[in-house]
Amino acid sequence: MSEPTATALAGGFEPADEDAWLAAVDKVLKGAPFTKLVGRTADGITVQPLYTPSNSPGRRDEAGFPGQAPFTRGAHAAGRVEVAWDIRSIVTGPDPATANARALQDLERGVTSLEVPWGGDPAALARTLEGVYLDLAPVVLRPGFDATAAADALIALWSDRGIEPRTAVGGFGADPLAALAANGGEGRDPEALLAELGRLAARTAAEQPKVRSVTVSTLPAVEAGASEGQELTVMLSTGAAYLRAMADAGLTADEAAGQIELELAADEDVFSTVAKLRAARRLWATLLAACGASEAAQAPTLHVTAARRMLTRRDPWVNLLRTTAAVFAAGVGGADGITAHPYDLLLGDPSDLGRRMARNTQLLLQEESNLGRVLDPAGGSGYVESLTDEIAAVGWRIFQELEATGGMPTVLLDGTLAARIVEVRDARLARVATRKAPITGVSEFPDLGEDPPPPASPDGGGQPLLVPVRWAERFESLRDRADAARAGGTDPVVFLANLGPVATHTARATYAKNLFEAGGLRAVTSERGSTTGFTSADEAAEDLVASGARLACICSSDAVYEERATATAAALKAAGAEVVYLAGNPGDRRAAEEAAGVDEFVHVGVDVLAVLERAQDALGLADAGGKGSA
Numbered sequence: 302m303s304e305p306t307a308t309a310l311a312g313g314f315e316p317a318d319e320d321a322w323l324a325a326v327d328k329v330l331k332g333a334p335f336t337k338l339v340g341r342t343a344d345g346i347t348v349q350p351l352y353t354p355s356n357s358p359g360r361r362d363e364a365g366f367p368g369q370a371p372f373t374r375g376a377h378a379a380g381r382v383e384v385a386w387d388i389r390s391i392v393t394g395p396d397p398a399t400a401n402a403r404a405l406q407d408l409e410r411g412v413t414s415l416e417v418p419w420g421g422d423p424a425a426l427a428r429t430l431e432g433v434y435l436d437l438a439p440v441v442l443r444p445g446f447d448a449t450a451a452a453d454a455l456i457a458l459w460s461d462r463g464i465e466p467r468t469a470v471g472g473f474g475a476d477p478l479a480a481l482a483a484n485g486g487e488g489r490d491p492e493a494l495l496a497e498l499g500r501l502a503a504r505t506a507a508e509q510p511k512v513r514s515v516t517v518s519t520l521p522a523v524e525a526g527a528s529e530g531q532e533l534t535v536m537l538s539t540g541a542a543y544l545r546a547m548a549d550a551g552l553t554a555d556e557a558a559g560q561i562e563l564e565l566a567a568d569e570d571v572f573s574t575v576a577k578l579r580a581a582r583r584l585w586a587t588l589l590a591a592c593g594a595s596e597a598a599q600a601p602t603l604h605v606t607a608a609r610r611m612l613t614r615r616d617p618w619v620n621l622l623r624t625t626a627a628v629f630a631a632g633v634g635g636a637d638g639i640t641a642h643p644y645d646l647l648l649g650d651p652s653d654l655g656r657r658m659a660r661n662t663q664l665l666l667q668e669e670s671n672l673g674r675v676l677d678p679a680g681g682s683g684y685v686e687s688l689t690d691e692i693a694a695v696g697w698r699i700f701q702e703l704e705a706t707g708g709m710p711t712v713l714l715d716g717t718l719a720a721r722i723v724e725v726r727d728a729r730l731a732r733v734a735t736r737k738a739p740i741t742g743v744s745e746f747p748d749l750g751e752d753p754p755p756p757a758s759p760d761g762g763g764q765p766l767l768v769p770v771r772w773a774e775r776f777e778s779l780r781d782r783a784d785a786a787r788a789g790g791t792d793p794v795v796f797l798a799n800l801g802p803v804a805t806h807t808a809r810a811t812y813a814k815n816l817f818e819a820g821g822l823r824a825v826t827s828e829r830g831s832t833t834g835f836t837s838a839d840e841a842a843e844d845l846v847a848s849g850a851r852l853a854c855i856c857s858s859d860a861v862y863e864e865r866a867t868a869t870a871a872a873l874k875a876a877g878a879e880v881v882y883l884a885g886n887p888g889d890r891r892a893a894e895e896a897a898g899v900d901e902f903v904h905v906g907v908d909v910l911a912v913l914e915r916a917q918d919a920l921g922l923a924d925a926g927g928k929g930s931a
Contacts, residue, residue, distance in 0.1 A: 319353055326350075342573060343528035343725050346691045352683030364579075364686060367676040368600075370590070372582040373689065374677040375635040376600035385673020386631075387638030388663045389414045389441070389604065395650060397428035403656065404429065408438055410657070411664045414471075416640065419444040423454035427461075436464050441472035441516075441562075445484065446494065448475035449501055452514065466508045472562055473514040475501055478539050478709055482521035485764040491710040498543060499550030502560045506552060513602070515543055518564040524610050525719070525767035526726025529577040533696030535718070536563060536581060537588055538709040544592055554594040563601050566608040567627035567639075572688060574627065575679050578603065578634030580693035587697070604638040605631035612647055613773040614754045615780055616742025620644035625662050632672040633679055639663060647771075648754050713766055726770055733772050734910040743773045743780075744909065747818045753784045776819055778924075779913050783821025786922045793920050795882075796850035797826040798841040798873060800857035800865055801834045809884035810856040816903055817854070820913030822920075825850060838865065838872035845876050852916060854882035854903070862890060867897035874898035880919050882912075 323335075330337065338350040349356065365371055368378025390407045392415050394400035404415055417429060419442050430440065435458070444451035452473040459469045477494035498515060505514035519527070522535040540561065547557035565581055567574045586599035607627040612620050621644045631639045641662055643655025666672045679685040699721075703712050712718040732738035739745040783793050795817045799806040814824035827844035834857075835841040845853055853873045855866060866883060873881050878898075886904040887894055894902075903912055 319351070319355070322351060342688075342692075343729060344530040344692065344695045346530075346688065346695065348684075348688070352687060354683065356683075364680060364689075370596045370599055371586040372600050373579050374680050376582060376603070376637070377635075377676070380674045380676055384413060385667040385671075386636050386663075387413050387439075387604075388660065388667075389416055389638050389640045390656070390660065391416045391418070391443075391640060391642075392429060393418065393650075397425045400429045401431050405432055406653075407656065407660060408433065411660050412438075414439040414441060414638065416441050416443055416474075418442075419447060419451035419454075419474075421447060421450070423457065426451075426454050427458055430458065435459060435462055436468060436470070439471040442474040444474050445480045446477060446489065448473055448477070448514075449497060452501060452505070456509075467510055469509050470511050472512060472516065473501065473505065474516045475514055476516040476518050476539075478542060478713060479516070479518040479521050481713055482525075482767040483765050483769075486714055486766060487764065491714065495542060495546040495710070496549070499546035499548075499552075502543075502547045502557065503550040503552055506556050506560060513560055513562045515547075515560045516562050516564055517543060520564060520566055520606060520608075521765070521767045521769075522718070522722060523566040523568075523608050524769040525722050525765075526610070526729060526770050527722045528695075528725045529573055529580075529692050530695030530699060531722060531725060532565065533577065533581055533584055533692065534699040534703060535709070536565065537584055537696065537700040538703050538712070540585065540588060541704065542709045544588075554589065554592045555598040557592075558589050558594050558598040561601070562604055564604045564606060567605045567631040567634075567636075568608040568611045569623045569626040571626055571630040571633070572679075572685060573692075574630035575634040576685055576688035576692050578605065578631065578636065579677075579679075579685070579689045580696065582635070583689070583693050584696055584700075602637050603635070604640070605634070605636040606640040607631075607642050609642065609646070610769070610771050612642065612644075612771065613740065613743050613777065614647045614757065615773065615777050616748055616751060617645050617648060617754070619742040620646075621658060621662070622741075624659070625666075628662055628666060629672065632666055635677060647757070649758065716766075719767055722767060729772065730770070730775075731908075734775070734908050735906060736909050737906075738772070740773050740776065743776045744819045745815065747780070747815070747821075749818050749821065749823055753781070775910050776913075779820040779910075779917060781821075782917055782922050782924055786920075791920075791922075792823065793821065793917065793922060794823045794825045794848070794850045794852070795916070796845045796848050796853040796878075797824050797830060798845065798853050798855045798869055799826055799830045799834045800841070800855065800869060801861045803832070803834060805861060806834050806857045809858075813854045813856050813882070813884040813903060816909055817913070817916070819909065820917060822852070822913070822916060824854075835869075838868040841869055842872040842876035845873055845878060851877070851879045851920060852882070853878040853880075854884055855899070856884045859885065862887075862894075866890065866894050866899070870894060870898035880916065 340348040364373045367375040390412045392400050392404045394403055417440055442451045475498045502514045505512055517536055517540045519532045519535045523532055544557050582601055585601045589599040607624050611623050624641050628639055628641050641659040643651035643659045645652055645655040736744050786793050797810050799810050817824050825848055855869050870881050880900045881898050882901050882903050883899045884903055887902050
């Protein structure tokens, strides 16, 4: 029998090199600078369009191996065959009975652990967990400031169920600095809270060796708008404060490390999330090594929760895509456990379908994509290794800066951390406003035919030290404002004055429609405006009057604008248009077109939110539940 021949997978292709790639790119750019393709992350990290061994600073040879320090490539030396990661759901409901039914359904259908918010009532906790096999399904509490009371209630429940302390599994979730960040610090003594954490950890280490008493959660910082580097800084600085508190309570470095579960966030930026999780393990191992922990104790238990800040109330179905991207990134990044939110989380009490999809998103990625069976699948990529290194460097640098000024309790209470996060948050919001960071279904491709969502739930009160934000909020507020006008009998519209045939005006008409409808302003035109396009300024003005619109936008090509924009703008103004827009960057035509009556130019790069807010003010729309602005 002849030996099988090797197949040349690259056979038939000419060898590729960087110079050939650059030459091909130059043809596409048509003289534009190459820097046009270079991006930047929220931390200011440069993202190149191509990574090769010659230009990649990623330390591939220093990433180590899975299961070995610094654990960049994962905390486990072998793939987890039976359970790729722990699927955790948050148990909520209008009452304990409903919460209990949901918990049991989640566990029956694939969830492997539960997070239970602590409401201060041991009886409610017992009712919520009725029928749950607590020796098989770990329960992790979210206790706020009442970690000891919550832990005592869960310990009593274990005892009632006949579960021995040394076999109990789960977590008490003590995280007082996250509670301060999310709820405010008035009347709270951080030192007393840290001392309580230390006592609880010491007691847990002695009595429940399989339970983790402490959580280091970065979620309040992330929901306030923190970058990847800032999130890792919060992880390190909070972790350092908790390690000190546990050392003061008599625990060794290894014992203290064993009490901690890290909780980080994942969002729709897959590569940044993957690199951040890899960097988190490296930095945590570095911190624990500096504390004297053994190598085995340096491997963190890393739980990842999908970020709320990326979710939308409008077109909530798109949240399924965002959550899938976040879960995928968490799985690729080596998360030990993942929480995915229901797609309709922001619409009130999540539906059964929302909870089901949150579970099944993870089950499909585990069972059909086999996502957890490959160790560090992104490892070795020049881009991922470089991004991992640079995010780690940013996180460690800021950590050192904050520790030098007093550490997490200090920078949290004096506003230093909040100020740093606000700077990054505002830069991201500026990108959202210009649609350089588009939000599908909200700032791009909005659906004005969808049913308006229910009113947003009021916040939890208090004065959070890190104020949460959602990227879509301002656009959604504009949509709410427009919906309120429609409910009151006023249909806010913008008339599209399309000049020339469809092939000439359709690109900018589509752009303008998308832009104005992101603010709830329906884009309308007449039959001839949508088919043949207007052949004269008088036609456009005549149909504007017939439409009843008070706003108008001229849409066509630059060549047509040269000939007809000024006459059309003047005719629209004379016909009663209160604001006239022109779709496109006017360049040298600006002065002439403004003199003719164009009030604003809408094109790529403009502050879309500002344009829409001025448009709604011109129409006199009222804030949802408020008074008119004009």
